Amino acid sequence: MCPRHKKVGVVGLLTTSRYEYVKAFEQPDILLPNTWIVVRIDGRGFHKLSDHYVFKKPNDLRALDLMNAAAVEVMKDLPDLCIAYGVSDEFSFVFHPSCQLFERRNAKLVTTIVSTFTAHYIHQWGTYFPSTPLQPPYLPSFDGRAVIYPTTRILRDYMSWRQVDCHINNLYNTTFWTMVLQGGMSNTDAEQELKGTVSSDKNEILFKRFGINYNNELEIYKKGSVLYRQYELQTPNSAQTPTEEDTSVPESTQSRSQQDKLRKLRRKAQVVVDHVDIIKDEFWERRPWILSNKPGKLPA
Template sequence: MANSKFEYVKDFEQPDVLLPNTWIVVRIDGRGFHKLSDHYAFEKPNDRRALDLMNAAAAEVMKDLPDLCIAYGVSDEFSFVFHPNSQLFERRSAKLVTTIVSTFTAYYIYLWSSYFPSSPLKPPYLPSFDGRAVIYPSSRILRDYMSWRQVDCHINNLYNTTFWTMVLQGKMSNTDAEQELKGTVSSDKNEILFKRFGINYNNEEEIYKKGSVLYRQYELQDPKPSSVSVEDETSPSIPEAQQSRSQQDRMKKLRRKAKVVIDHVDIIKDEFWARRPWIISGSVGKLPVQS
């Protein structure tokens, strides 16, 4: 860029580089999705089309950014995780957040007609998302964050399933249903569903109860006795900044070759992480044999 007398304005830019050797989570949330879901008549308590659309857009983000190692989504939110070794955009917060949000939104809009063919998007009811970046100093805390989101998914879904069953099948008003559910615990809601409506919550689809986890699929590994509890590491492998350019390029090519899978499983217990050690280590595994 040519120098000019106006270049001094660059001095007003503030640095926003995130701490090195920390996990970066970019969490996005839908803006005004209550109005959007009402306008396009999303099914209650869950609209499988809407969830599949969120997952499809998130999968494209994962494919577009090989630095991402895992993502978790529920309802109108998604958390995208960068490994501590990642040096993408020199770890600048604004660049990471805006890239994730804009890429996700672009694919969400692009793919909309595949999931809602009879409901074309029209202003002012257009989907948009906001985002923020949060850093976590260790894999244990990163896992606690992911567990928090999955627990939140279960709590919210049990409530919403009970509430909308009472309203839609029980013909109760929204106010009466809210009032009856005040102060109830999980066992109370399960009892309402089973005794009044013959619904066993355990039989609900896993995507509704557990949310969606996206990761690159390599050959699953059998956990070793010493790996039942995943180690709490702050810097589990060599930072990318210390790798040669050819090593970085090779890792990214291998990650791009790996299939991004969408799963609905328990990510709170150790088993998920122990069988997929590449997520925490930041390395790449062995690609499954194509059948």
């Protein structure tokens, strides 16, 4: 397919088509400047998809690794991203307040991430599910939305919320499916017994009935997956934690060459997949480059 070209008049000037008035119907969708942008994607119809391809319950490590592999490629493709967090069939990708990618246009940011993620998810499916090739109509697709957060504190609260949600859902699902698959209970009976229970109740059910210590479950199941660029870890020190001023300097004040240089430095860093606590300060203090958006020193 050839790229589109505008019509050029005989004197070399661009002419205006009589149909070009339709461009006036396009509405601007620029996201507020100097705010954190979180593009969150979710799988569409993944209950049916996971049933069709017989995902293991309560967690299928192959499916989670596939999600992470696709997310890593998104991070590599978009060096403007500073961190991402994933659990189950969702992923949150975070742009720093200084980001000027696509002039901060909502639709461009969301569609680029959704389409890039979906393309890599489908491309790598066979690596993780070699014996079950994709077949219509059970094809993976994702939707997405962009939300802006005005401060670093609120951005961190958002990330904490997703990790807490991961723990709550995983503990419930682990208990529920253990009761069904190992305990022989019906779905309805298991749901009924778990209604109104708290974390300690579920832990007790797992341990006393099935000899399962929830603390020994894989960290990826309990904490989800955190993706970021790896530089040399810093010694925890509150003085190293970026302030709101540090994280709100517009990148637009930098020259184009400076912005390009920063992107090249970020591309050199390895994107790692971690399963750690992102609620406590230590994670952020040891990785100040995430909030400051300033590349650190590459590991030796």
